[in-house]
Amino acid sequence: MTAAHQTLTTADGRPLKAALVRAQRRARRRAFLLVAPLLVFVLLTFVIPIGQILYRSVHHDGFSANAPAVSEWFAATAPGTEPDEAAFAALAADFKAMQAARTAGVAATRVNYTLPESRSLFTKTARSADDLVPPYREAFLAIDAKWASPAVWQAMRSSSSAYTGDFYLASADFERAEDGSIHRVEETQRIYVQLYLKTFALSALITVICLLLAFPVAHLLATLPMAKANLLMILVLLPFWTSLLVRTTSWIVLLQSQGVINSALVAMGVIGDDGRLPMIYNQAGTIIVMTHILLPFMILPLYSVMRVIPPGYARAARSLGATSWTTFRRIYLPLTLPGMGAGAMLVFILAVGYYITPALVGGADGQLFSNMIQFHMSKSNWSMAAALSSLLLVGVLILYWLYDKLIGIDNLKLG
Amino acid sequence: MKKLLVLTTALCGLALPAAAQQVTVMGWGGAYTASQVEAYHKPFTAATGTAIVSIDSDNPATPIKAQVEAGNVTVDVGVLEIADAVRLCDEGSIIPIDATTLPAGADGTPAADDFLPGTITECMIPTDIFSTVIAYDTTKLATAPTTIADFFDTAKFPGKRGIRKSPKVTLEMALMADGVPAADVYAMLETPEGLDRAFAKLDTIKGDAVFWEAGAQPPQLLADGEVVMTMAYNGRIFNAAQQEGKPFAIVWDGQVYEWEGMVIPKGAPNEAGALEFVKFATASEQLAKAAEFISYGPPRKSSAALVGNIAGTDQPMSPNLPTAPENLTNALASSLDFWVDRDTQLGERFNAWLAAN
Numbered sequence: 004m005t006a007a008h009q010t011l012t013t014a015d016g017r018p019l020k021a022a023l024v025r026a027q028r029r030a031r032r033r034a035f036l037l038v039a040p041l042l043v044f045v046l047l048t049f050v051i052p053i054g055q056i057l058y059r060s061v062h063h064d065g066f067s068a069n070a071p072a073v074s075e076w077f078a079a080t081a082p083g084t085e086p087d088e089a090a091f092a093a094l095a096a097d098f099k100a101m102q103a104a105r106t107a108g109v110a111a112t113r114v115n116y117t118l119p120e121s122r123s124l125f126t127k128t129a130r131s132a133d134d135l136v137p138p139y140r141e142a143f144l145a146i147d148a149k150w151a152s153p154a155v156w157q158a159m160r161s162s163s164s165a166y167t168g169d170f171y172l173a174s175a176d177f178e179r180a181e182d183g184s185i186h187r188v189e190e191t192q193r194i195y196v197q198l199y200l201k202t203f204a205l206s207a208l209i210t211v212i213c214l215l216l217a218f219p220v221a222h223l224l225a226t227l228p229m230a231k232a233n234l235l236m237i238l239v240l241l242p243f244w245t246s247l248l249v250r251t252t253s254w255i256v257l258l259q260s261q262g263v264i265n266s267a268l269v270a271m272g273v274i275g276d277d278g279r280l281p282m283i284y285n286q287a288g289t290i291i292v293m294t295h296i297l298l299p300f301m302i303l304p305l306y307s308v309m310r311v312i313p314p315g316y317a318r319a320a321r322s323l324g325a326t327s328w329t330t331f332r333r334i335y336l337p338l339t340l341p342g343m344g345a346g347a348m349l350v351f352i353l354a355v356g357y358y359i360t361p362a363l364v365g366g367a368d369g370q371l372f373s374n375m376i377q378f379h380m381s382k383s384n385w386s387m388a389a390a391l392s393s394l395l396l397v398g399v400l401i402l403y404w405l406y407d408k409l410i411g412i413d414n415l416k417l418g
Numbered sequence: 419m420k421k422l423l424v425l426t427t428a429l430c431g432l433a434l435p436a437a438a439q440q441v442t443v444m445g446w447g448g449a450y451t452a453s454q455v456e457a458y459h460k461p462f463t464a465a466t467g468t469a470i471v472s473i474d475s476d477n478p479a480t481p482i483k484a485q486v487e488a489g490n491v492t493v494d495v496g497v498l499e500i501a502d503a504v505r506l507c508d509e510g511s512i513i514p515i516d517a518t519t520l521p522a523g524a525d526g527t528p529a530a531d532d533f534l535p536g537t538i539t540e541c542m543i544p545t546d547i548f549s550t551v552i553a554y555d556t557t558k559l560a561t562a563p564t565t566i567a568d569f570f571d572t573a574k575f576p577g578k579r580g581i582r583k584s585p586k587v588t589l590e591m592a593l594m595a596d597g598v599p600a601a602d603v604y605a606m607l608e609t610p611e612g613l614d615r616a617f618a619k620l621d622t623i624k625g626d627a628v629f630w631e632a633g634a635q636p637p638q639l640l641a642d643g644e645v646v647m648t649m650a651y652n653g654r655i656f657n658a659a660q661q662e663g664k665p666f667a668i669v670w671d672g673q674v675y676e677w678e679g680m681v682i683p684k685g686a687p688n689e690a691g692a693l694e695f696v697k698f699a700t701a702s703e704q705l706a707k708a709a710e711f712i713s714y715g716p717p718r719k720s721s722a723a724l725v726g727n728i729a730g731t732d733q734p735m736s737p738n739l740p741t742a743p744e745n746l747t748n749a750l751a752s753s754l755d756f757w758v759d760r761d762t763q764l765g766e767r768f769n770a771w772l773a774a775n
Contacts, residue, residue, distance in 0.1 A: 105510025119763035121754045126508050191617075194770040240611075260578075261643040269464070284628050366629050367772045375769065382761055 033266040053396075061169055064145040065113030066162035069106045070097035074163040083184040086156050091139035097130075100370065102132035109160075116384060117169055117179070118158035124149050153181040170390035193373065195391070202372040203398060205290065206354035212294050213301040213350050214343060221305035221342070224313075235296035251363050254292045258364075284366030291403045292364050297353055300345035308342030351397055440469040444481065445497040446475030448517045453711030454497070454545070456729075458699035460651050461707075463700070468691055479506060482683050484513040491685040494692035498542060499682050503538045504660070505538065505752055507541035512681040513538045513689075515696065522612040523720030532702070532718045534741070537677050543700045544679035547713035549740035549749075553655040554647040555640050565747070567674025569647055570595040570619060572626050577681035580639045580648025581620075583629040585768035586757055587649065587674045590750055592619040594672045600750040613764075617771055640666060656713035656738050659729070670745035676752045677717055715741025 011019040041246070067074045072093035080090075107129030108122075115122040128135075128146050131332040135142045144148040160171055172178065177185050177194040186292060193347055220239070224232050242250060257263045260279040269273045282288055312335070320330040358373035365371070379388035406412065451474060459470040472495070475481050479502035485491045494706040498506070505635065506512045517538045520529035529537070537544040552569045556562065561574060569591070582588055593603050593612065596619045606612030628645050632638055636650035637658040647710055652673075658664040681697065682692045698704065705716035706724035713735070716725065722743060728735045736742045740749070 018757050105508065106503060108508030111508075115759065116762065120759040122759045129508075194766055194773060196771075198773060199613065259644050308730060362631055367624065370769065370773060378765055378769065379762070383763065383764060387762075410642060 049258060052287060056389045057229050057385050060393050061166055061168065063113055063116075063162075063167065063170075063386045064165035066110045066159065067114055067165045068103075069101050069157075070094070073159065074095045077160045077163040082160060083157075086140075088138065090138055090156075091143055091150075091408050092137070093382035095139045095142070098132045099137060100274065102129045112383075113129040113162045114155075115172075115385065117161050117410050118154055121149075121155060121158060122156070129221065129256070140320075141301060142293065157181045157183060170386045171394075174390045174394055176278055195372075198370065198372050198375060199394065199398070202355060202395075204288070205371065206351050209293050209297060209354045210301075210347050210351045212290070213298055214347060216294070217244075217298060217301035217305055217346065218339075218343075221302050224302070224306045225309035226314075239299055239302050242295070247296065247359060250296055251292055251360050255283060255364060277353055284369075286365070286369045288364040289361050289371075290368065292360050293354060295355060297350045300349040300353060303338060304345040304349065305342040308345075312338045340410070341414050344406070344410055348403075348415070351402070355399060382386040393417060420494075429563050436554055439467070439691075440471055441495070441688055441695045442471045442473060442612050443494060443495045443695070444473045444475075444478040444493045446478070450714075451711055453601060453708045454699075455709055456647035457704050457708035458545075458695075461704065462695055462698050465487075466694070468695075470695070473523045477502070479503075482509050482681075484507065487683050489627050489685070491610065491683050491687065495681055495688045495695055497545070497678060499678050500537075500539065500542065500544075500676060500754055501758070503679065503681050504539060504758070506681070507539070511684055512541045513684050513686075515693070517542055517543065517764070520697055521701050523718055524719045524724060525590075527720055532720050534717050534719065534751065536753075537596060537679075537717045539754075542681045543696055544717040545700060545705065546676045546679075546708060546712075547622050547671045547677045547717050547740050548714050549652045549675040550582070550591075550649055551652050551740070552591075552647055552671075553640060553650040553666050554573075554669065556565070556665045556667050558643065558646045562667065563647060563669050566591055566669070567593045567597075568669070569649075569672075570623050572623060575647065577646030578626050578644060579623050580636050580645040580650070581623075581627045581629050582649050583772070585764040586761075587752065588620065588768075589616040589764070590752070591649070592616040594748070594750065595619060600748055603741065603750055604756050605621045610717045611763050613767075617767075620771070632754070634721040637664070637666070638665070652712050652738075652740055660713075660738075662682045670740070670742075671748045672750070673740055673745065674750045674752050675715075675740050678714075678719075680714055710735050711741055713737035713738045717741070 008124070013019055013022050073090060076090045076093045100108070101110060106123050111122040111125030111129075114125065125149055128143070128150075131146050134146065140150075151156055157179065160183075161167060169179070172185065174195050176188050176196050178188050180186055220235075224235055227235065255262070259265070260283075262280065262283075264282070265274075265279045269276050270281065273289065274280065280290065314339070316334050317330050320334045321327070326332065355371075356373050357371060357379050361369050361371045362374055362377070365374070376388045376391045376395075378384075379391065404413075434536070441462075444456075445454055452473060455470075457474060460471060462468065463470055473765070478496040479498050482491075482493055482496045482498075483506060485493060496512070498512075500730070503512065507604075515529060517533075520543065522528050523532035533544060534547070534670075537547070553561070554563055558577070561575075563569065563575055569579065572579075572737065584656060588609060588616045590603050593606060593616045594600060596608055596615060607616065628639060628648075630648070633651050634652055636645075636648040637654050638644045639648055640650075641658070641664060652668060655666050655668055659666045680770060682696065686692050702716075702717075702718050702720045703724060706721040706726075707720050707723045708714075708729065709716050711729045716722065717738075722736065722741060725734075725736050725739065727733060728738070737744070739745065
């Protein structure tokens with residue numbers, strides 16, 4: 004046996020390899036235990052809720068769980084099948100059970116999402132559930148003639164499965180016709196697609212404005228002597244520490260037509276008293292206020308990047324004959340890219356999800372997609388709100404992926 | 419601390435045998451519950467000897483539903499908004515109350531005819547009526563608007579309008595301003611043509627509209643001079659005018675009213691006492707008394723004549739109530755059946771209308 008084949012051992016005679024693995028395993032376990040609280044926290048407060056939102060957007064068992072008999076009939080027949088006596092009998096049995104358990108309201112809510120105006124049909128029928136005797140079809144029609152309508156049966160059919168894509172269809176301004184085919188909703192009802200695009204466009208615009216405003220400020224902060232820079236920093240941070248609602252309402256005071264800015268302009272004779280500028284309760288108001296609120300999120304990452312750029316680089320470029328514009332374009336700007344990327348990402352993602360500010364100052368045309376999510380939350384239509392939220396999430400993830408492809412996510416410096 | 423715990427535990431133990439002689443009422447707190455304590459709770463205890471325990475909640479519907487589902491009900495009577503009451507009734511969390519057992523009005527009218535039409539539902543007996551109205555600043559308009567149509571007439575009354583950012587009430591007011599009688603409004607809104615007509619009417623003032631979302635906004639918009647007329651909740655305008663001395667006035671023509679009332683949760687610990695209390699509180703005199711403390715109208719017609727002065731003043735409360743006969747000449751009761759069916763659909767259409775230029 005040569006020395007090369009001899010197993011290396013530790014002082015107490017154990018094989019070195021095994022001892023090393025053990026020692027490393029212990030270190031790994033300790034490291035894992037250290038991050039475990041964070042992992043559990045993230046899992047409980049982030050991963051699980053997002054998972055639940057995604058789940059809710061495709062799952063609603065309000066009808067299927069409370070009307071099992073007729074749901075079974077739907078499962079056994081092809082879409083568009085005329086309801087026969089067996090279907091009405093199953094429905095009657097379900098209604099009697101729902102009336103006894105008083106769950107008709109829950110089932111009705113689900114069907115009403117698909118077909119408006121069917122909630123009262125359900126609650127009314129449940130109240131007369133005792134009148135449902137054979138022949139069932141006639142009994143149902145005696146309570147309300149709407150039970151003969153194919154639209155009602157189609158709505159129940161799409162509600163009869165706990166898993167459904169209906170909420171995503173509605174989020175894209177589509178609906179199911181009576182025969183089950185898919186088509187766009189009436190023009191007066193179309194809102195989500197348009198608002199989705201508008202939200203992303205407006206957020207992009209706000210991001211660009213923030214970048215243009217923040218760049219000089221951050222540069223000033225990074226280059227001024229410490230004492231002055233600190234004072235300036237406080238001016239940036241003070242509004243950042245102020246409550247969102249306070250800042251929004253102070254903008255209302257400033258911008259409204261009888262507000263500070265308009266009155267000052269009128270007093271100076273710049274505009275006439277009847278020509279006061281509409282700066283709030285519209286899209287312009289949303290852009291102004293959101294830009295102000297999100298500005299610190301752009302300034303801070305930019306500042307942290309600019310502060311560590313050695314001034315010698317720019318001087319070297321100048322001494323080699325570059326004009327000040329070339330120096331800025333070829334030297335300074337590329338060096339600030341990680342800060343711009345981080346700031347733009349922060350501002351954009353926050354802007355996409357904003358809702359209090361647009362709700363208060365947006366007026367008619369300053370509404371964003373999140374306002375629709377809030378609308379459905381307030382109507383207890385959690386599934387629809389979840390579907391809309393998921394769409395927003397997907398949109399942001401796509402942009403994140405694009406950013407990674409174009410600029411690279413490791414080229415991001417948050418501070 | 420420990421002593422305190424022992425003491426409270428002992429007190430709870432003592433309180434238990436007395437539970438049969440008390441009724442627990444869950445309300446909304448603030449000035450609203452204060453009005454009910456004065457008008458319902460104190461007189462009830464004086465008349466029957468049964469103590470009333472008053473609990474406050476943000477919205478009693480939520481804890482009541484939670485208690486019923488958990489099978490541990492501690493509330494005997496809840497004060498709910500009509501929309502929540504109908505929902506909880508459909509879901510079986512509150513029990514039906516037989517309205518025929520309610521006492522007749524002070525003038526002898528049977529209860530069923532005494533309450534304003536449509537306000538009594540299967541599970542809730544109404545206690546007060548609040549309303550969405552048109553309010554204006556008397557110092558900003560040369561002539562006072564008198565009808566709902568004036569709100570939509572920007573030629574006669576130039577200036578911005580405050581409109582609630584919701585189809586509910588807004589669509590009803592648009593149709594009434596377009597000349598539709600209150601009684602036909604919902605029948606017309608159920609047809610596509612009627613809906614188009616309401617939106618077309620709203621189109622005429624969209625350019626002058628400032629949309630608001632929270633109830634605190636319209637008095638503020640009026641005070642800032644941002645609008646000259648606005649849709650608003652009557653209680654908010656009354657408070658601004660009465661307590662802060664703002665020059666606000668209300669156009670009652672075309673008002674749309676809703677109501678709140680009392681319900682009994684399923685499994686209430688003292689159901690008999692709760693029923694007795696609900697009957698007592700919703701009698702003509704008690705409802706009239708409550709209206710002196712807050713500008714919400716009594717739902718019984720026979721109460722109107724019994725309402726006295728605004729509490730602590732020598733001015734009559736009646737003209738400030740949505741239910742005063744002169745304010746009810748052209749009024750509409752908000753239809754719950756209409757809105758539970760169409761909330762989402764019309765909300766989406768309204769939002770699409772808002773976003774369209």
